[in-house]
Amino acid sequence: MHEKLYNVLIKRAFIIPTSEIYNSIAGFYDYGPIGASIKNRIISLWREIFLKEDGFLEIDGSTILPEIALKASGHVDNFNDPLVECLSCKRRFRADHLIKEALQVDASHMSIDELTKTLSESGLQCPECGGKLSEVKPFNMMFSTYVGAVGGTASYMRPETAQNIFMCFNKIFNTYGAKLPMGIGQVGRSYRNEISPRQALIRVREFTQMELEYFFDPDNEGESLEKVKDTVVPLQTRQQQRDGKDFDPVSLGDAYANGDIPLKTMAYFMAKEKRLLNSVGITNFRMRYLMEDETPHYSGGNYDVEIPTKFGWVEVMSLAYRTNYDLARHKEFSGKNLEVTVESKKVLPHVIEPSIGLDRLFWCALEHAYVEDKERGWDWLNLPPRIAPYDVYVLPLMKKDGLGEKAMELSKDLMVMFDIYYNESGSIGKRYAKADEIGVPYCITVDYDTLQNNTVTVRFRNDAKQVRVPIDQLCGRLGQWKYNSVVEASKSGLDIIMG
C-alpha cells in the first residue's frame, strides 16, 4: 500500500523530490502546497497540545551551530553510523542495514567490531557488484561547513533542535519568572547525513522536528500524574520485551505504580503524545520502554512511540529522561555556571524531552488515512478535518453562465472562517475524485439551481453522500459537521483535540 500512497503524494505534489529536474540527491523533499498545508496544521496541533495548554514557551533558533557546542552535546564524537564500503565498486552501505537485509539479523546495537566480525564471518559481499567489503568504520552523520572566510570556524548543521534550547535555557529562565518547572519548545529543521536515505519520508537527510525540553527540579516533581492516571496507552514494558511478548493496554497510573514509567511527568507527556496521535487519526501504535542497552549511559529511562507502517514499526516520537546530562556538559565545556536558583536552592535542572519527527508523523498519518476503495473507483484519504489540507473545496459546475463568478464569490466569503480551495478545471466527477484523493472533507458545488434559489450541494468525502444547503446556513453547518466529526471520534474512544 505504501507504493500507492507514495504515488499519490508525488502525483498530487504533496511532496516533490528536491531539485527533481536535476534527478535530485536522495533524502531531500520539498513539500508542495498540499503537503505544506497538512504539515503546518500538524504543527498547530502540536503547539496547542504541547505548549499552549501548559503555558510553555517556544523559541526559534539557528540551524548552524559551532563545533564546540556539538562537542559538548557529544555529537562530534558519537553521532556516527557504521559505514562499510565495497572495495571494488566503492559503493557505500550502512553495515547494520546490510546485515539485517542479507542475514535477517538485528544488528542495530552491534559495536563497530561486532559488525565487522559478523560481516566477515558471513562471507557477505557487495550486493551491487559482488566485490569484497571493507572493514566497518564510524561515519559522522552531521553536515559540516565553515563559517567566515577560508579557515573560518568549523560548524555543523544541527542534528537536533534540542541543543539551541539547552544553550538558551539559563537566559530564558531568568527572563521568564525564574521558576521550575519550565517548558521550552521548538519546531525547526534538523539535518542528518544518512548513508542510505530511504523509505520515502521515514529516513531523510533534512527534516523537521517538534521538540519540547521540560526542565524540572528532580526533588520536586509535582503531581502531574493525577490528571492522566486513567488514560490508557498501549505499553510494551521491558519485561514484555524480554519475554518476547507484545504490548498491552494499561492505564498510566497502573504503569507508573508497576515501575514501568520512571517519572510521573513522563506519564503526563505520554498522555499528550497519545492525544496528538489520535488527533492526526492514528490509533494504532505502541509505547515501548527502551531496554537498558538501547539508551545512553546518562538516560533515566526512554520511551519510543512506534507506529506500524508498511515499512514495519517506525519510531515517530520519543520521550527521553535526559537527566541533567546536557546542561552539565554545556556547563563543563563553556565554563559558565548554568545552575539556577529556585527558592534559595541551587539546581542544575533535569530534563524530560518529548521529541517528534514531523515528516515521519506526516507519513504515518497519511498511511493510516489511506482508504483503498474499489467501489468508488478511486482511493481516498480519511484525514481528520483538523489536518486536511483544505476544509472545503468549492466547485462551479461549469465556468460559464456566471457559475464561476458565483463560486468564486462564495469562496471569498467562506475564506474568513475556513481554508478553501477553488477548482474549476475538469469534470465534476474528476474534481470530486481529486478532493477525495487529497483528503478534503467537504465539496461545495455551485450549479444552475444556485443562481435560482441560492442553495448549494455539499458532498461528504467519507460516504460520498450529498445534501442541499442554503448559502446563508453554510458557515454554521460546516462548523457543525467539523465539530460532529470530533465528537464522534471522541465517542469511539479517541482522545482528540477540539477546535
Place this chain on the structure above:
Amino acid sequence: MHEKLYNVLIKRAFIIPTSEIYNSIAGFYDYGPIGASIKNRIISLWREIFLKEDGFLEIDGSTILPEIALKASGHVDNFNDPLVECLSCKRRFRADHLIKEALQVDASHMSIDELTKTLSESGLQCPECGGKLSEVKPFNMMFSTYVGAVGGTASYMRPETAQNIFMCFNKIFNTYGAKLPMGIGQVGRSYRNEISPRQALIRVREFTQMELEYFFDPDNEGESLEKVKDTVVPLQTRQQQRDGKDFDPVSLGDAYANGDIPLKTMAYFMAKEKRLLNSVGITNFRMRYLMEDETPHYSGGNYDVEIPTKFGWVEVMSLAYRTNYDLARHKEFSGKNLEVTVESKKVLPHVIEPSIGLDRLFWCALEHAYVEDKERGWDWLNLPPRIAPYDVYVLPLMKKDGLGEKAMELSKDLMVMFDIYYNESGSIGKRYAKADEIGVPYCITVDYDTLQNNTVTVRFRNDAKQVRVPIDQLCGRLGQWKYNSVVEASKSGLDIIMG
C-alpha cells in the same frame, strides 16, 4: 536609539546570540519566546496579504541544494563579496565596507579591480594593526557542505528560497490547474556567509525570507493595476536619483503612466508591500527604482523598499522583475523543457518576485515602535496589536488569597480567543513596565475587588490609562479595542490589514 533597542531585545530575550555561552559566532541569533512570537505573527500577516487574498500557493522546500542547481541560478559563479585580507594580522574585511568607512566613498558597485585600485591608491592600511592589505578577491558567500559519505555530492545551504520554487514550478503548475498567472510563495531559512556580519539583525548569516514568485505570460499581463491605481507610495524614480533628489508621494497609477514602474503587476505588488509595512507599524519608507547598473543584465527593472533606521537606509524588501531568466537557466542546465502550455500556446513564464527579509523587517518594526518615555520612567514599544508578542498580560495583584488562582483561571478562559501571558512575579509597577517594554497592548489586573464583584482593571499600554471592566464583558471589549486600533490607524491614512 538602536543601542537602547538592542539592549532591550537582549535583556528581554527577544533574541539571544546563538550559542552565547560559547561566545557565539557573529551573525547568528536565536529568537527567544517574545521574538519568535512577533516573528510568527509577521509571517501570518504576510500569508494573508501576499498569498491568501489572491489564492496563491505555498511550498516548504529543502534548505540544502545540490551544486548543479546553484550553478544554474548563477550563485556558484557570481554570488561573491569582495574580500581583502591584512597581510600581517590575517584579519579579513569586505573591501567595499572598508572603503565606505575609511574614505566615505560608495564602493558598492565597484568591480574587483576598481576596489583594488581604490585601496592601493588611497594607501589604506589594516584598520586593526596597520598592516599592508592584500589585493581584493571574490569570496563566495554560500555555505558549502557534502551530502553522502566522503567524496559525496557538493552542495550548499540555499542563499535564497526562490530556487526551490523555480525548480518545482513545472510540477506544481501541472498539478494546480495549469493556468497563468500562478503565484507560489515560501517562508524559510536562507544562508549567506557574510564576511563581516553586523548591525544587529540587519546583516546576519542565517535569516528568514518570505518570497513570492509570480509566474505570468508577458503577452497577457491582466488588469491588476486597476485595483491599486489610487494607492499613494513614496517613490524615488531613476530621474530623481540622477538629479540627486529625494522621493515623492505618487499614486501607482501615475507612476506607471510616467514609465516609472515597468509592469502593471509590479504596481499591484508595491501596494501589497505598502500594506504589509503599514500593518507592522512602519509608515516611513521609500520605494527606490534601482538604476540600470544596480540590476542584473536579465532584469526587467527592480525596486528596493528601503527603511530609514539608525544604521541608515536599509533594504528590507525588493521587487524584482526577473523575466524568464531563472526558468531559462534551469531549462538549459537540466535539459528539461520547462515551458508550459496555456490555451494551446507554449510559454516560458516571466516572473515578478516580491522578496522580504523577515529579520530586517522585524528589526525595523521594533525600531519604529520604540518610544523613549522619560515621563513614564521606562521606554516602551508601540507595536500594532496584530504583531504584539501577546494580546494580553494577566497579572494577579498578589499570588496569595486566591488572586493567583483567579487570575490563572481568567487566563485560561481568555486563551481561547487571545494570546495570553500570565505573570505573577514582582511588583505591579515592574510588571506593567515589562509589559510596556515588550509591547503588550493590554494588561489585566486581578485584585481583591475582583473576588468581590468579578471586575478587573484593564490598563492600556499607549496612554497608561486604566478602566474597570466586568469579567463577562472582557472578551467583547478586548476585541473591540483591538478593532478600534485598526480603525484609527486606517483613519490616519494607513493601509493596514484587519482581523
